[in-house]
Amino acid sequence: MTDLKPPLLEVKNLDIAYGDVQVVFDISMVIHPQELVGLVGGNGSGKSTILRAISGMLKPRAGQILYQGQEIGGMKPHQLTDLGIAHVPMGRQLFGNMTVEENLEMGAYLPRVKPRRKASLEKVYAFFPRLQEKRKFMAGSLSGGEQQMIAIGRALMSEPTLLLMDEPSLGLAPLVVQEVMRVIDSLRELQLTVLLVEQNVRQVLKVTDRSYVLEHGRLVVEGQSSLLMENPEVKRAYLGL
Ligand SMILES: Nc1ncnc2c1ncn2[C@@H]1O[C@H](COP(=O)(O)OP(=O)(O)OP(=O)(O)O)[C@@H](O)[C@H]1O
Ligand SMILES: [Mg+2]
Incomplete structure (x- = not known):
């Protein structure tokens, strides 16, 4: 079904380096409109680096990043936000x-x-009633899960088309992780396209349509998340089975 629509985001043969040290090697990915796609891998495998390149914080060494068919590699973060790409950073980065x-x-x-910020705020509150209840509280006084919702809500305020999320489950208790994953799943109602970066492979495979698995800066497996969950290699390496 989604194959008929042109991709929203296409990453082609991406290489990324910090100075002379290359950490991402020949990555190609496709994300279709309204898909929820996972990018998983262990510590230091290059997940955040790829997200930073897509959101304009890093300039790739080689390869292409196409958004709605337009080359965006090397554009500035605010330009990309203006095009509808929102980044929910790791660690949430709120003003406590x-x-x-x-x-x-x-x-x-x-x-x-x-000009639409009041209406956007109402939408965010409709989506996160708990944030409305606590709207006058200091952000730093809220729980980790609630703070993650603020970070997502803040991204929604920019009226994004593509939401990039970097480890939203980091540092949260297991029950709260499940709650955050339910929230991410429900972002589908907003017709959003989501690229979800996580170390938590099991949770990502449960919630996403498709996933890419990264090891040491290289893609090793990709496919429908429900199939990856049954893939013996994925089971052994990431699900502890
Ligand atoms: N600012 C930086 N300068 C130099 N090297 C960096 C920088 N940021 C990351 N790296 C290196 O790049 C590689 C990929 O890091 P990256 O942060 O993208 O991994 P990750 O998959 O997001 O890991 P994690 O799950 O721990 O967040 C690692 O080897 C890391 O040490
Ligand atoms: Mg990271």
Whole structure:
């Protein structure tokens, strides 16, 4: 079904280096509109590096990043936000001593979306009623799971088409991880396209449509997440089975 639509994001033969040290090797990925795609791999395998390149924080050494058919490799983060790419960074990066609402409003700084920020805020509150209840609280006083919802909500304020998420489950208790994954699953209702980066392979395979598995900067397996869950190699290496 999705194969008929042109890809929303296409990464072709991407190489990325920090200085002289190459850490991402010949990565190619395709994400179709409204797909939920996982990018999983162990510590230091290059997941965040790839996300940073897609969101404009790093310039790739070689290869192409196409968004809606347009080459975006090397564009600035704010330009990409303007095109509809939002990055929910690892560690959430909230302003702990500002209120929930102030943190959310910061997601709507671009001229493209600013005039609609009140309406966007209402949408975010409809999606996360708990954030509305706590809108006057300092962000830093909320639980880890709630803070992750603020980070997602802030990204939604920029009216994204593509949401890039870097380890949203990091540092959260198992039950809270499940809650965050349910939230990510429900982002489908908003017609969003999501690239979810995680070390937590089991959770990602449960929630996503397709996944890419990264090892030492190289893609080793890719496919439908439900099939990867049954893949003997994936089971042994990532699911501890
Ligand atoms: N700013 C940097 N300067 C130099 N090397 C870096 C930098 N950031 C990451 N690296 C290196 O690049 C490689 C990939 O790191 P990256 O952070 O992309 O991995 P990751 O898959 O996101 O890991 P994790 O799951 O721990 O977040 C690692 O070897 C790491 O040490
Ligand atoms: Mg990382």
